[in-house]
Amino acid sequence: xxxxxxxxxxxxxxxxxxxxxxxxxxxxxxxxxxxxxxxxxxxxxxxxxxxxxxxxxxxxxxxxxxxxxxxxxxxxxxxxxxxxxxxxxxxxxxxxxxxxxxxxxxxxxxxxxxx
Numbered sequence: 505x506x507x508x509x510x511x512x513x514x515x516x517x518x519x520x521x522x523x524x525x526x527x528x529x530x531x532x533x534x535x536x537x538x539x540x541x542x543x544x545x546x547x548x549x550x551x552x553x554x555x556x557x558x559x560x561x562x563x564x565x566x567x568x569x570x571x572x573x574x575x576x577x578x579x580x581x582x583x584x585x586x587x588x589x590x591x592x593x594x595x596x597x598x599x600x601x602x603x604x605x606x607x608x609x610x611x612x613x614x615x616x617x618x619x
Contacts (some may be wrong), residue, residue: 509578509610512603516577516611520549523574526587545589551575552590555615570618571595578602578609587619594619 524545531541553573572595574588582588588595595616603611 509608512575512611513577516549516551516575520551520575521590522547523550523552524548524589525576525580525582526589527581527583528586531585543587546581548576548580550590550614566598567615567617572616572618574614574616576612576614578611580612582612582614588614588616 524547526543526545529542533539555567555571555573582600584597584600586597595618597614597616599615601613602609
């Protein structure tokens with residue numbers, strides 16, 4: 505059974521909140537270790553979840569109670585190391601999972617650590 509991304513898109517539109525995704529590219533470091541990069545910011549709608557509610561992830565020690573999970577539409581561009589701005593806080597993308605069915609992505613889950 506193929507899962508339609510339209511269903512998830514409507515759910516995200518109906519229940520989501522506006523966040524900013526900051527895509528980082530051309531990252532490099534000078535000889536003193538100072539980082540330089542290019543960035544582009546896009547406002548998108550996402551369903552926000554608190555990773556602190558997932559005891560399995562907390563027990564692994566990878567995430568803290570203030571870290572978040574963001575569910576995005578399938579056509580959103582996001583990668584590990586990008587930034588998410590939500591509720592005046594900045595989060596660093598740590599994991600990106602694509603929900604897939606029959607070769608098509610229908611939703612993207614981003615797990616991010618509070619900066």
